[in-house]
Amino acid sequence: MARPSAASASEAVNGSSRTDSAEAFAEAVLAVVADIPEGCALSYGQVASILGSKSARGVGRVMAQYGHAVPWWRVVRSGGLPPTGHEDRALEHYEAEGTPIVPMSGGRYRLGREALLY
Template sequence: MQTTAAESSDWRSRILARVERVPPGFVTTYGDVSPGAPRQGGAALRGAGDRVPWWRVVRADGSLAVGDRQRALLEAEDVPFLPSGRVDLRAARIPPEVL
């Protein structure tokens, strides 16, 4: 089954709207912004640039997909990190139902 341009735009818009609702100092995961299809979350963010706070979306284990720049932006918002270098999801993850 092929996806139409309208359907493609619709899922991207829903994902970006969820990301925009993540407040400073908190994170969400790719799976939270795109339930059942975390890779679609990454695909939607890839083309969004800095229009949305992409740095607030991390992998399900708290690791960073983008690396040093993402970490610097999260640290500037006082997002807590574990000694392993991963985001402390117990402290910083916003509940998915809020999105």
């Protein structure tokens, strides 16, 4: 997949076919994620909202397939919970970036409110 372009968000809305539209949506998601500053995060739903979509699951699908190309750990579940199945790897990134973390029971954690951009 090509590097996201500045026009990706508008292309996602105005794609000429379903395939073009899906590819444009994926590129737009990756562009938004690439712009999330270190130490901060957005939820899947917030990324969708920025793109004028209600599809948090669509954002999740894009991240599952292409997220390795961007700082994937900066996209979290609602409530600041890290991506499912990637908690340990995400924690390494959060600690390296100085992302505020709130410990929870059972060794789990969530991001502090100050890290969330919404």
